[in-house]
Amino acid sequence: MPCCKQEIRDFTHIQPILERYKQIPGSLISVLQQVQDCCGYLSADVLRHIAAALGLPSAEVFGVATFYTQFRFSPAGKYLILLCQGTACHVNGSQALERTIQEELGIADGETTKDSLFSLQNVACLGCCSLSPVMTVNGETYGKLTPQKLRDTLRQLREQAEAERQAEKTQSEEIPTEENQAEEAPGEGDEA
Numbered sequence: 001m002p003c004c005k006q007e008i009r010d011f012t013h014i015q016p017i018l019e020r021y022k023q024i025p026g027s028l029i030s031v032l033q034q035v036q037d038c039c040g041y042l043s044a045d046v047l048r049h050i051a052a053a054l055g056l057p058s059a060e061v062f063g064v065a066t067f068y069t070q071f072r073f074s075p076a077g078k079y080l081i082l083l084c085q086g087t088a089c090h091v092n093g094s095q096a097l098e099r100t101i102q103e104e105l106g107i108a109d110g111e112t113t114k115d116s117l118f119s120l121q122n123v124a125c126l127g128c129c130s131l132s133p134v135m136t137v138n139g140e141t142y143g144k145l146t147p148q149k150l151r152d153t154l155r156q157l158r159e160q161a162e163a164e165r166q167a168e169k170t171q172s173e174e175i176p177t178e179e180n181q182a183e184e185a186p187g188e189g190d191e192a
C-alpha cells in the first residue's frame with residue numbers, strides 16, 4: 001500500500017530510494033517502481049525530482065515512465081484492480097472480464113471511477129496462470145473468474161466501502177466537539 005497519500009510536494013520519504021539507486025546505472029525502472037509503490041502514483045513533480053536526483057534529463061525519465069503501462073500518473077482509487085491479460089488469462093476470457101468492469105464501473109484500463117473507489121490496470125502475467133483468468137485487488141488474488149463472479153466481487157467491495165464510510169461517519173459523529181459539549185453541559189439556571 002502507498003506510504004503517502006498527500007499531494008507529493010515533500011520528497012524526503014523517497015530520498016532513501018534515490019540514495020540507494022543513484023550510483024547504479026540502468027536502475028531508473030526500479031526507482032520508478034519503488035517510488036510508485038511508496039506514493040501510489042508518479043506526479044510530474046516527482047518525476048522531475050527523480051531526474052534531478054539521478055542526474056538524468058527530465059525527458060528521459062518522462063519517456064521511460066510513459067512507455068510502460070505499469071506506471072500511473074494520478075492517484076489510484078481505494079481498490080486497485082490489476083487485471084491479467086497474459087496469454088493463459090487471455091485464452092480463458094480476460095477480455096470478457098475487462099468488458100464486465102467497463103459495464104459495471106464505467107472505467108477502462110488506466111482509469112479511476114469518479115468516486116475514487118476503483119482503478120483498473122491491465123497487466124501481463126501475474127504468475128498464477130493455473131488460476132486464470134485472474135485479477136488482484138489491492139494485492140489479493142481472485143482466480144478462475146467469470147463475468148458473474150467478477151460482478152459479485154465488485155459489488156461486495158462497493159458494499160464494504162460503503163459500510164466503512166458509514167462506520168467512519170458514525171464514529172466522527174460520536175466524537176464530542178466543543179460545540180456539542182457546550183450544548184450538552186447544563187447551563188446556569190438549569191434545574192438540578
Ligand code: FES
Nearest residue numbers: 084086089125126
Ligand atoms: S497469464 Fe494470467 S496469471 Fe499468468
